[in-house]
Amino acid sequence: MTSLSAPSDRTRRRSRSARLAVGSATAVALAGLVAVPLSPTAQAAAPEAEICDIYCDARDPGAAAGDRVPVSATVHGRTVRLHVSDPDVMGWASIDGGQAGDEVWLDRSFDGGRTWASGSRLGATTVPAGSTGWRTQMYNVDDWDDLGVGALRACGTAGDRPEIACTGWARNDRNAGSRSTEAATALMMLWDRDTGLFETDGWWTGANALTAVIDNARISGLGSYRYAIAETYDKNVGAREGQFRNEYLDDTGWWGLAWIAAYDLTGDSRYLSTARADADHMRAYWTSTCGGGVQWNTGIAYKNAITNELYIQLNAALHNRIPGDTTYLQRAQQGWDWFRTSGMINSGNLINDGLNDACVNNGEPTWTYNQGVILGALTELHRATGDVALLSTARSLADASTSSTYLNPGGVLREVNEGADCTSDGASFKGAYVRGLGRLNAALGDRPYSAYLDRQADAAYATTRDSLGMYGPHWNGPRVPVTAGHGCQHGALDLFNAAQAS
Numbered sequence: 001m002t003s004l005s006a007p008s009d010r011t012r013r014r015s016r017s018a019r020l021a022v023g024s025a026t027a028v029a030l031a032g033l034v035a036v037p038l039s040p041t042a043q044a045a046a047p048e049a050e051i052c053d054i055y056c057d058a059r060d061p062g063a064a065a066g067d068r069v070p071v072s073a074t075v076h077g078r079t080v081r082l083h084v085s086d087p088d089v090m091g092w093a094s095i096d097g098g099q100a101g102d103e104v105w106l107d108r109s110f111d112g113g114r115t116w117a118s119g120s121r122l123g124a125t126t127v128p129a130g131s132t133g134w135r136t137q138m139y140n141v142d143d144w145d146d147l148g149v150g151a152l153r154a155c156g157t158a159g160d161r162p163e164i165a166c167t168g169w170a171r172n173d174r175n176a177g178s179r180s181t182e183a184a185t186a187l188m189m190l191w192d193r194d195t196g197l198f199e200t201d202g203w204w205t206g207a208n209a210l211t212a213v214i215d216n217a218r219i220s221g222l223g224s225y226r227y228a229i230a231e232t233y234d235k236n237v238g239a240r241e242g243q244f245r246n247e248y249l250d251d252t253g254w255w256g257l258a259w260i261a262a263y264d265l266t267g268d269s270r271y272l273s274t275a276r277a278d279a280d281h282m283r284a285y286w287t288s289t290c291g292g293g294v295q296w297n298t299g300i301a302y303k304n305a306i307t308n309e310l311y312i313q314l315n316a317a318l319h320n321r322i323p324g325d326t327t328y329l330q331r332a333q334q335g336w337d338w339f340r341t342s343g344m345i346n347s348g349n350l351i352n353d354g355l356n357d358a359c360v361n362n363g364e365p366t367w368t369y370n371q372g373v374i375l376g377a378l379t380e381l382h383r384a385t386g387d388v389a390l391l392s393t394a395r396s397l398a399d400a401s402t403s404s405t406y407l408n409p410g411g412v413l414r415e416v417n418e419g420a421d422c423t424s425d426g427a428s429f430k431g432a433y434v435r436g437l438g439r440l441n442a443a444l445g446d447r448p449y450s451a452y453l454d455r456q457a458d459a460a461y462a463t464t465r466d467s468l469g470m471y472g473p474h475w476n477g478p479r480v481p482v483t484a485g486h487g488c489q490h491g492a493l494d495l496f497n498a499a500q501a502s
Helices: 026-031 179-188 203-220 227-236 249-266 269-283 305-319 327-340 368-385 388-403 425-443 450-463 487-501
Strands: 035-037 068-075 078-085 090-096 103-109 122-126 151-157 163-166 295-297 300-303
Touching: 068 151, 068 163, 078 151, 078 163, 090 103, 090 151, 179 203, 179 487, 203 227, 203 249, 203 425, 203 487, 227 249, 227 269, 249 269, 249 295, 249 305, 269 305, 269 327, 305 327, 305 368, 327 368, 368 388, 368 425, 388 425, 425 450, 425 487, 450 487
Parallel strands: none
Antiparallel strands: 035 163, 068 078, 078 090, 103 122, 103 151, 151 163, 295 300
């Protein structure tokens, strides 16, 4: 494995081209191993930008230090293969079993195979007369100079037919020494270097994705993606209401916890200051409706579980990091005292969504993230107070959620009404659940949930991982090709982080 803690100083880009949106070739990226009737000319590429890492683009494969074939495809009897030289962090394409005039090339993407216009048809070449196969030159996978976490695929066509076959996307083993670091690397393919947010610019889900990357740096020791912390902060600290505050108080809580994680990893006090601003913003919307609690939205009086769970955890976390604090501890304790008697914890020790207009449990779904965030909150509050009853309560709640056949059909966690996409809010919920469960597990001497976390991780790795280390929504299958969204990927990373830490 080639492991980097920061972009290589040797990285130099000899020329630049804009990252362009791809046009009609999009269907090919999603087709994977399927031959599609698309003329090679339809993949007209933007001017190729040469990238240098250990070596520069267009290196002879004869000099490769390794040859691994992670993916292949077929078209009219020809076999198209992607070759990866892990020591060189480069790859090349080959086509075999054909005839003169057959064509082969590489595509390179820096957003997980969503687009590849500026990296299309790299090394395009044809099989010469008298041969049945040929190969391209080697090209780099990553572009550290532009913070590009890349992927390659091989494409080819029979010279006398219009169909094109492309392999799935894959990459070298850089920063992929474990399940968690591979998932972190795949997630960082979806981080937008221009906005500092993750694909689709999801706001609260972006906070969760960044938290997962930060947690991975802490748990695994992989520091390659620490740059995303400051980049995200600098590019977004002035957005919306500033300091990562907005009208949805749960959104603010997610960001506050992300900056707590950033502070723990870096020691940069500005992250702690922003977390304080977020907690103070939430406090301004603690009202007497239903006897207390923070409302969901600045303009909506609804009291729900997730907002108040985040409020408890964020305030307890601040107390644990601010010497001499009493204010945030008092808020956290008040938050828990209200929450535990609010009625949102039902008779089965599962937590419903919130309270109705009569201030009683509304019977709405027991979303997984509501079962998990409270575990992280009680663990943090126990750290602040030393009250062992908090861990006992957390354990009772965790026992209920981990043993629930409703939440764990077949023993594997499944979101309530789980969809087949990765863009919805619900795609992020399971990640928050296992993150909270993992923190509780680490605080308990007997690690009672390690086997549960391992079972989830083993199932997800076996059933929903693709050749690029991307994960779909269903941890127990079936595998669903992911065309957009980062929720499933950060959820998988949260899972592997929790399993590794346990």
